[in-house]
Amino acid sequence: MSPAIVLEVQTHYKEEELLESPEFQKGVKHLCERGITKVPRKYILPALDRPISPKKDGATSFKLPIIDFAQLQGPDRIHALKSLSKACEEYGFFQLINHGIARQSILDMIEAGRKFFELSFEERSKYMSKDVRAPVRYGTSFNQNKDRVFCWRDFLKLDCHPLSDVLPYWPSSPTELRQAAVNYSKETKFLYLMVVGAILESLGLAETTKDIDENDGDDHIIKEFQDGSQLLVVNCYPSCPEPDLTLGIPPHSDYGFLTLLLQDEVTGLQIQHQGRWVTVEPIPNSFVINVGDHLEVN
8 A cells, every 4th residue: 555545544443533533522623634624524514504695595795874973973864873773673784984983903913813813723722711791701603502503703702891800811812903993892882882872862762872972971971881891803704725614603682782793795695674684785984883672673
């Protein structure tokens, strides 16, 4: 038997062993680093739950309602509020442009997140925890403690409130992660408060919040929400060898009040609208805002 054949047999055996072992508990990034060419059985969805190619069901890119944050602060505020209310009621999603968050803050956070997932598994695994309330948690799937079938995602979750309490627990490597996450969490928290205020105003549940300052503690809307929990989740979706068999994340609703999702240029985000799953068309430098379970507008 030639060495080439022996090598091929050994490689095949190792991969089959890997596909059936608890290695999937270590995440898809780890599996990809081990060089798998097949999706492990634990990640394979039942046939009816597998992703449907847009070419098969005729689905096309879908444009969410666009809300211009600058208009919420300007003379067209009344019109913008009406558009905001309609987006929440009819879609539960909208894309927010001109949000005012510095582009550099966004790029720094993306780069810091990328560098974290490039760390060795030994370094990343220091933050693996079954405690969903841990101030920092690295894991895989949606909930690796309960999921019957895993989804093709790894994540880093950072509890962001209060920063002074949780910051010492955040990863110290890569070195730029903490500062990037602090800057990003502060800017998105203020944006969140402004958007929440506008939504409540559009529903007639609050007075105007147009002129609220970041450090203004007098407005009751800000007071109601500024002490709420805040999570920063960095998602990693490694290239999948058999993408027709699994999903990056399963159908779900977000349990919070609002989610500010930074969508990259890779098309893949889908929402359910009028009974169909449609692919959201990315808009550069925008946030996809998702109305969570705590704010259901009917």
